[in-house]
Structure formats: structure tokens, C-alpha cells
Amino acid sequence: MRRSHVVAVALVVVAVLFIGGPSLLFADSIDEQLTEETQETPELVSLEDSESEFWRFLSPEAEFRERSPINVIVRGETEDVLRAMSERDDGEWEEIEDVEEETEAEAPGEFENATVLEEEHRHATGIAWGEADGTTRYAWVDPGEGEDGYWATESLQLEDGDYYGQRYHIRLYESPNPDDEWLAMQAHTEHFDWFTLRHRVDGVEAAQLRVEQDFMELPDVDTETDVRRMHVDNAGPSDADGWATVVDLTSMVVLPAGIGLAAGRRGRASAAEGVGKQRTPARDDDGVLERGLTEVDRQRLAAVADRLEAGHLLLVFAVLALFLGVRMGGLLLERRVAFLTPHMIAALLYPVIAVGIPVATYLIARGLTRRLDAAIVAAGSLALAIWLDYGLLGVDVIPLDVVFQRTLVVIALGLIAAGAARRATRARRLNDLLVGGVAMWVLVLVGTLLGYL
Template structure:
């Protein structure tokens, strides 16, 4: 029997090696768990770099009216070889104007004296306007390349970052790159949807086309926008990007010398529906017609009567329950005795339930704690990640290694595998993630298998006549290897 189990474990380890090799292939693939329950995949393989590239080796596209040429991608470093994501929106205007349009639903002003764009004087929108979903964001620095007539080719960093969502949840993330001159300025935007991945300790991108459409719609509804069109930049093939970029043309700028009310003329503001779509504020107000107003609230007298009735109901229920226990002591005692001898009182069964419930709840609890800390200490993502990542990494190991007692190893393997798998899916559902890369799916499957092996090793440690720690430590090392894999190889 021992030899058979050893062969099975060898096959498990061999399968994990093959999965790790599969995740190491440099592909960009996604699995879409759509609303219809179907699964669709899209994959593109990035060509291997053949040494350092120069501006002559890449394709540049014209932006603006003065002949600037943009490399329509972003990069981790100031090099073409570290390409990350394609630019998918270009606005013929300054980043400050774009930020003001997105965050405040109104145009910025041009200060002729300082020759600069003046953003809104306050970070809060007027009370008569709906709050914008966009806010300032933090993220890793990314660069893009611009070839200009005056300074030649140069690498520029993002001017600002915006997002709609939460850092430790799911969000639409924008990086804005400004170029040109005050008379002919432009803004390149890299828009994508991502979510915080506890295994990678950074964000995983799931979509490019959806966020592009969201930004496009938000800008189309601004009164200062005169034209929105699609131009072929041929930078598709990554995730769901198709190579067509939204080009937005803004009208003449406002002057800061205009009256205050004119400089802040209101435009139709939109609200966000449950499906993530924007709609006009007038329609949103009409949809709230069924919402009780202040006049519909109960008066003090009626509220007091309701509270008194609630207290009386609790008292009657408590007294009735005690009376039932006293009058039917024999039946109640028989029920307690049956529970004592049922499976519910079995320590082994309780451990199975505890392991399953804990593994299901753990990813959701860690995510909830991160979102709560983010609201308490914003702009400190490293602190939040440093506090919670050890819990996420080592709590499943501790549970799977110490709880298994009795029953069969197969039961504990299945409990750990299914319990943690349901927890990871519940975590995705909590933050609204419906699309994940294929390599991430393969890695998570390997993690579930490793956790099941830890549960089996923990069971054998306490059930064997001669406990051995070597199998358990080997399984824990495999778990650590799988956690380190995304950090160092960037899957």
C-alpha cells in the first residue's frame, strides 16, 4: 500500500512540474467566464526579443498636428523590449483638461498669464452634481516613447493616473501621458481593467477593450468634445485589444478670465448602474422615484411604538422558549443525547467541516480586510499588502497541516482542494472578476493540488504509527515554490 501511495504522489509532483512548465510559456491568454456560462479563450504569443531595439526597429504613429510620433505601447523600463500594454485612447488636449473632464464632468480653464491649464480649484465636485467614479490612483511607473521634431526621441513617464474602483479590488485603471506644446497638446491614455492578485502581489490585467469603451463614452458626453473617431494604430493582439484606438478631439479651451459661473458651467452628469454602464443624471433621478423621502420617514411616536412592540416580541419568544424547555425536559434531553452520539459530535467530522469552512472563508476575509484597510489608510498599499500577504500565504498551510485527523487521505485531499478552490472563486466573485488569464487558472490548479498534498501529509503525520515530518515539509516546500513562482517569473 505504501508503494502505491508513493507512486501516486510521484505522479502528482510530475503533473505539477508540467503545469509549471506550461505557465512559463510567454503567452498572454485569458479565460472568460461569461454570464452565459460559456468559456472563451484568446491567446497571443509575444515574440522573443532579439537584442536591444531602437526607434527605427519599432512602429511609430503620428499624433497631434505638429508631427509628433508616438510608440503606441507602454513599457516597464525605458526600453522597447519591456513592452507591457497598448495605448488605446488619444485625446487632442492637455492631461489636465482630460483629468478635469473625467473627474469633474467639466472643462478645465486655460490661464494665459501662466500659460498652463488650471484644474478645478477644489477636489470636491459641486453639491448639485453627481459624484464622478474617477479618482486619483497609484501604480507602478510605466513609460512610452515619443519622437518630436524639437528634441528627437525621448522616453516619458505618465503625467497622472486615475482609476474607477479600489486598489485591492477590481478597477479600471488609466495612465495619462502628455505631449506636444501648449498650442498643440495631446494626451495618450492606456486604459485597462485589473484586479489585485495576492499570489503575484501586484495587479493582473483582464481587459483592454472594455475600459477603452468606458473612457470613450465618458468623453463623448462632454460638451467640449467635438469629435470621437477610431484610428488604426495596429497595436492589437494583447489580451482583447484590436489595434483600433479612440481619438478624441476637444473644442477651443475656456479662458480663466471668464466669469466663475461660466468657467464652471454644468454639463449633464452621469451615474453608474449596477452593470457598470453610465447613464444621465436625469434618468438616475427618475429611477429613484420609489425611494422614500425624508417626509416619508416614520415620526417619533410611531418609531417608539415599533420599538416597544419589538421588545415585547423578544420577551414573549424568550419566555415561550424557556417554558417549552421546562415542560418538555425529557424530549429535550433525548435530543441532546442523540446529538452527542451523532456524526455532528464526532471530532473527525467537526475537523472536516472546520477545514472546509475556513478555506472557503479565508480568501474572502483577507480581501475584505484589505479593502477595509485601504479605506482607513489610503495611499499606503505596501503597508496593507505587507500585513495581509503572510496571512494569505501561510494560513491555508497551517489549517491543512494540523486539522486532518481520521478518515481517509483521499477525503482530506478533496476537502482541501475543493474548499480552497471555492474560496478563490468566491474571492473573484466578490470583486466582480469574470475574466482571468489562462496561466493564472493553471497556477491556481497547481496550488490547489499542493494544498491537498499538504492535507494528506498532515493526516499521515498524526495517523502513522511512526510519524515522519519529511513528507509534510516536502509538501510545504512545494507550496512555497508555487507561491514564489508568480513573484519571480511574472505569470
């Protein structure tokens, strides 16, 4: 078997073990269940004493595609609900700045007379829900009273967390009939995927529970009568169980006007908790491990040590620094450089992943001797960086298509490193390993951006 074939087979094994293996053992790898589109109007969800109805899912297009399950319904006036989500526990605001900006919504579908305060403050529930950016999703609503149903876009989006990290994300939809006084919400957790340049949903259950607890902590809410679960039969996508939280704020005492939606953002502390909490290996004070090694084992370990080069360590550091640096750089720019839009930040940092990682790998691997060693070190470093990134974000649900895509990029980077090693370039610099690795890297990244992977 040609040496290049050996390298390719070894990379497949490494990628499957380092990406596919941990995803099956330590994470809940899922395959999103997507139902087929239907043109018929499905059964709608109705509420007590309400003429209007809504479909139990959101759709990425104005058509009935069961993608994002509605999982929170709040009864009450729109302004009351917003005040409840940003209310101070003592009913007063502690102004940090003297500047208070009030903006009245002008675009159709936005909340009228919404007040935005550009200041930080303490909340009764502990969450400072801030206005969020996100892709539009469509909700089918029916006003009732003989009127026709229609597709509505979200009235507002809220978040708690970081755009380029992990966040709770909520889309809110107003009742099409003002007399009914309800808001339908779709809450989920998501993280920014630097390979797709889009947010990837991790699940809906944790976010639903967080919003539910958020309302339950309000002092005027009776947790036994004002908060309940209602079966709306929308289980399937992600980890949805088919039950929606219903919160009744119609009897809540609302504070005077002037309390608005908090614009400040606060990162999730839970995403950072547990980082570095690794199990400490059992001590081997009695030298049991050393006594268990045979002479053959010692010779093999010595052979591995002899193959190590300084370039191997440099390659590991470079891949880790570039990959994780993009994540940290996105968070830093988001928090510190206000004039940069999300698209600007993506345009600045994505080339580091798309071009910087393979170029750095090629340049460092040119100084390495063996093809197989270079391939395994590069592939293993990228796999390690991917899992460290997930660990920092607190992501524990990985769709199978993501596992497949990450496996391909790990293999591609390993091929680039193998093709750049000295023994691979003795005959010709553009060898089959290097050309195959570059082609695979480009095709996988382009296919990912276009939505094929």
C-alpha cells in the same frame, strides 16, 4: 500503488478539473502575446496638424517591448481634458467641506497648475476619476521639429475602483510639444492578485470603451464628429484590437478655472452586480431524480455520507474564510484606514495566505481520518475560494500562467492536508505527503513572487 501516489494522482485530477476545467469553460483563458524586444525605433503614430509623435505601446522598461497598447488619444489642452473628466453637469461645485487643498505640481512630467479638490461631488459623466498608484510605464515620444525622441514616464495615473479589488486604470502622457495639445492614454481593467502582490491586467477593451463613453456623455461633445476610432496597429497584447479612440476637445467650451481633478474614489458597482445570480436548478417535484437512483447509487451515496466528518466542514469554512477574508480585509483597510499605504496593507494581510491557510489546513486535517478525503476537501475548498474571489471581482479573463499557478497551489494544499490526516501520521508525523506539500507550497509562492510563475 502506494496510497500516497493515489492521493497525488487524485489531487492532480481534482486541480485540473476544478481550476483548469472552469477556466476553459466559463472564462476566457488567454495567453498574453509578447513580442521580442527590438533596439530599432519603430514606426510612430502621428496626428493631424501635430509635429510630435508617439509609439503605439508602453513598455515596462525604457526599451521597445510591446506590452501595453495606447488606446485613447484626446486632443485638447491638458487642463481642459482634466476638467472634462471631473466636470459637474451644472458647472458648479457642491462643497462638502470648507477645506480646499490646492497643490501645484513640482515634479518633472506632472501637470502644471493642477488643482486637487479633497471633496466629493456629482459628475456629468458619472465617473469620479481619482489619482491612482501604479507601476511606472515608459512611452516613447518624439517632439518633432528636429529634436530627438526620448522615453517619457506617465504624467498622471487615474483610477475608478479599488486598489485591492478591481479597477479601471489609466496612464496619461502629455505631448512633448506643448503646441500640439494632445494626451495619449493607456486604459485597462485590472485586479489585485494576492499571490503575486501585484495588479494583473484583465483586458483593455472594456476600459477603452468606458473612457470613450465617459467623454461622449459630456454635454459639449458631438458624438458624431468629436469621437472616432483610429487604427494604430497595436493589436496583440491582452484583448487589444489595434484601434484607438480619438476624442477632440479643442472646440469644447471649458468652464472657468477652479475645476480640478477629483480625488475621491468610487468602487465599481458592476463588479458587485451579478454576485449571487446563480441559476436555480430545475425542480424535481415528481421525484424523478429519486426514482432514477439505483440501489447501488444509494449505497454509494450512503458510503460518502458515512465518510463525512465535522472536520471536513470546518476545513471548508476555514479555507474560504481566510482566503476571501484577505480580499475583504484589503478593501476595508483601503477605504477606512487612510494612513496605511498599499505596501503596509499587503504586509499585514499576505501572511494570512502564505502562512495562515496552510497552517489552518494542517491543524484541522490532523483531526481527520482518511488522507484522500482530507486532500480532496482542502483542494476543493481552495479552488472554490479562488473562483468565488474571481466572481466577486467580476474577472472573466484568466491568463494561462495564472491557471497553472493556481493549479499548483491547490495541489500543494491538498498534499498538506493529506499528510496531516491521522492515517498518514500513524508511522511518522513528517511523512512524504506533508513534506512534499509544504515544499511545493513554498516553492510555488516564492516562484510566483519572483515572477517565475
